[in-house]
Amino acid sequence: MKKQLNKAFTLLEMVFVLMLISLSLILAIPYAHQARVNYESKVMLHNVMQRYEYEYKKRILSEGTVIMEFSKNTVKFKLSASTPAKPEDTYTFPTEARFPVYRSLTLNQSGKSVDPQTIYFETPTRKYFIVFQFVGGGSYKIEEENR
Known part of the structure; x- marks a missing residue:
């Protein structure tokens, strides 16, 4: 009689x-989360x-x-400094992303703000610089810079 081999995995395997x-998942999940936040x-x-x-051309x-107001992780478009922004005029970024310096831009009929500005925006792995030049049509x- 032939001896039959057991073709199953052992508990140790x-x-x-x-x-x-599990180790692969533990290492991959933070990178996947950062990629989602960046996207x-x-x-x-x-x-x-x-x-x-759109607002520039409309003005x-x-x-x-x-008024474009940059604060924490939101950007609000408001008609004046005293009126609150409507929910559809508020853009909310992921909580891990933020504007480290709170600023605002005012667009009037000439389409210009008070002066050119640079807005900084940070995510866990990237830093963005939005440079508003206003000379030559807004x-x-x-x-983009990797951290």
């Missing part, structure tokens, strides 16, 4: 494989800048003023 899988921040920053372009065509540029 199963524990070892599960330990390797969401970049998309939200793009949305804010599209809204800025050239009509009277009025709009242009801006976004520079």
Whole structure:
């Protein structure tokens, strides 16, 4: 009679494989979270800048003023300093992303702010510089730096 071999995993092999899988997950989860925060921040920053372009062009065509207020992890578009921003005029970034210096830009009918400014924006792994130049039609540029 032939001896039949048992083709199953031993308990020790199963524990070892599960330990390797859990170690891989423990190491990968923080990187996945940072990647998600960076992606969401970049998309939200793009949305804010599209809204800025819209408001800039709207101010050239009509009277009025709009204030862009950068604080903590939000950007608010307000009609005046005393009126609160509506929920649809508020852009909220992930909590890990932030504007370290609170600033505001005022766009009036000429489309210009008081003076050119640079807004700093930080995520866990990147730092963004939004440079508003206002000379030559309210242009801006976004520079990205890894931390």
